[in-house]
Amino acid sequence: MAKGKVSPELIEQFKQIVGEKYVYTDKDKLEPYSHDEVTDPHYMKEPQVVVLPATTEEVSKVVKLCYENDTVMVPRAAGTGLAAGAVATFGGVIISIERMNKILEIDKDNMVCVSEAGVTTSVLQEAVQKEGLFYGGDPCSGDSCFISGNVATNAGGNRAVKYGVTRDQVMGMEVVTPTGEVVTLGGKFRKNATGYMLMHLFIGSEGTLGIITKVYLKLVALPKYQQDLLVVFDNLDDAIALTPKVMNAGITPVCVEFMDNASIKQVEIFLDEKLPKSDVGNYIIIQIAGDNEDVLMDQCEKIVELAEENNAIDSLVADPAVIWKSRKAYLEADRARSLVFSMEDIVVPMTEIPGAVQQISRLSEKYNVAMHCAGHCGDGNVHIDILKDDRTQEEWEEMLPKIQGEIYALVYQLGGRLSGEHGIGYKREALLEKYTDPVELKMMKAVKKALDPKNIMNPGKVVSINDEVPVEE
Ligand SMILES: Cc1cc2nc3c(=O)[nH]c(=O)nc-3n(C[C@H](O)[C@H](O)[C@H](O)COP(=O)(O)OP(=O)(O)OC[C@H]3O[C@@H](n4cnc5c(N)ncnc54)[C@H](O)[C@@H]3O)c2cc1C
Structure with missing residues (x-):
């Protein structure tokens, strides 16, 4: 059974791997890791310990220890996610890749950037631009999110109409598997028909299949x-x-x-x-x-x-x-009005956006709650901020699922899906279970079981297997 409680002995061993300074157990240091950008207290959880490795080798050693001790791990990049994915919801160790922040190579001839996992997206964009090249990925959070967070969530953003989402930029990656092995999938080449494209399983896997430590990204010429x-x-x-x-x-x-x-x-x-x-x-x-x-x-x-x-x-x-x-x-304007709000991230065929937005404004009237819409209409992705007002937290938690139920029934009727770019995380895990085709869900769970048989790599996020919840005592 996966363990959410981390033993003092294990914490001592983490210190030997990464150095005492890079294992946080003090309350004041843990607080920033207790949430991502979902600021509803319902989704917050202070971790017991945060480990900050500096190299792939250190990540691998930390993961091997967790695997041997059946201990839950939560990979974390910059914590700007909007699905409560990088939070220790079921306890365990947060493994933060923030110290792995070097751009390793900008290969101008092959038009590839090789980067460690913890580089801020805008830093990478600027570095390649200085070389006359261009990185197509551009989430609105680019000034704060990390490149591996983008890969792990398959981040979209403004430029997806022309350049595609993060998946379209990734040529390869280095991953530490849930057992602690290190593997490189893909590389500097632009075509690959060599067996299953496992790299694509890790893109958008939200930390549930392994820890991405290095990425190879496609570059294009900088438009004039x-x-x-x-x-x-x-x-x-x-x-x-x-x-x-x-x-x-x-x-x-x-x-x-x-x-x-x-x-x-x-x-x-x-x-x-x-x-x-x-x-x-x-x-x-x-x-x-x-x-x-x-x-x-x-x-x-x-x-x-x-x-x-x-x-x-x-x-x-x-x-x-x-x-x-x-x-x-x-997003920040809505957060300033109401710290507690739910940002939905629906995606529908582009032509169905008006129908979806019209229904949403009817729901806003029906439930007498403010709902603001904005988004990436070039790819059918609509963000809906449902804002808590002076209702109590209890009333809010009772009302929100009803609104979401109506929104998602509509979205699936229009041929859409739950999330266009923010992902599932913990926030939408039950919704994914409810709305996904049973065959598709069975395949997702089979992949999770095959790669993470002990269910210790970010359990309870995206899909739950065998209804297992890690024990914290
Ligand atoms: C103001 C604002 C604007 C935003 N705009 C956009 C937008 O335009 N498009 C968009 O797609 N998103 C957007 N987001 C959401 C968020 O920024 C993205 O999801 C981003 O990709 C998350 O990156 P991160 O580094 O913060 O990852 P985190 O929040 O740290 O992690 C996100 C998920 O990825 C996993 N993960 C992180 N690092 C790794 C790793 N190295 N290996 C394996 N798994 C890992 C975590 O476990 C978690 O499940 C926005 C957020 C904010 C606050």
Whole structure:
């Protein structure tokens, strides 16, 4: 049986591997590791111990010890996750890769970046940019999340329309398995038909199958020019319907983001800044990029023309600093209004977004609760922030599952899924169990059992096997 309680002897052995200084057991040092960016106390849990290895060898030794002692491990990167995945929900050891923060190589000829797991995403983006290259992954949390956290959650973000999600950037990785073995999957090559592509199992596995210690990332040439447009609509259906029209016109934008009017107004309050047409508007933010300035200008004109045909009330060349600051503030603006809130992360076929958003606004009225929508409409991914008001925590916990039940029934009816990019973690584990095709769920559990037979690598996250919960005494 997996153990959530870590013995004093084991803690002493961790100290011998990584050094005393890098094993935290003091309360003040543990607190920051008791949550990710889910700030609902329901999902918080202070760990007993955090271990901070500096090398793959140290990770492997720590994992081997845990395996031999049937002790639960929770891999953790920057803790910006939105699914309570990097939290010691069932006790055990948090293994933080934050000290593994070196970019090992920027190979310009092969256009590959080799990085340790704990490099901040924006640091990596800037480092490759200095070499005239470009990394396509770009979650809104890029200034704080780590690259292996992105791989472990298959992070999406703004640029997924053109460059794809994190999965599309990963060429290889080094992993420490739940038994402590080290394996390299993939590498610097761009094609691979050599057996099962196990690397893809680890992308989006949320720390449940092993610990990613190194990644090989695809780079592309840095585009020379970029243009950002803000198109404002009073009708959200018209706004969303612009995206397929732009794409069908032969334009592949880097990003197409949307914000509903309630989100825009909340961001205005948070930033204490007046935003364009915020009294009536719903925003579509489009970024295009390329190497030919004239082509880019033609594309801008075409987008404005299509927007006018679609009843836009205004199309503006946007100041990227202002518009992206506003979009990226969506989550923090809602958190400032209510520390306890639930951010849903649904994904539906792009054309179904208006239907989903309409139903969501009906639910907001039905339950008399604020629900703000924004997201990546170029790939059908809608974030819905459901905000707790002056209801008690008890009332909130009773109401939330009812709203989620209605949202997810609708999402599956529209041909969508539970999460587009934030993942399942602990927060959506029961929802995944409920909504996933039984055959698909059986296969997921079989993979988990095969790779983590003792159920000690981040148990109770994504999928639970055999209804086993680790014991903490
Ligand atoms: C303001 C804000 C904006 C955001 N915007 C986006 C966005 O645009 N797109 C998006 O996809 N997400 C977004 N997120 C969510 C979050 O930033 C991403 O999920 C990110 O990829 C998590 O990275 P992290 O380093 O913080 O990982 P953590 O939170 O530390 O971990 C996330 C999960 O990965 C596992 N894990 C971490 N490191 C490893 C490893 N080395 N090996 C194995 N498993 C590991 C953990 O166990 C956990 O289950 C946002 C979050 C915030 C707060």
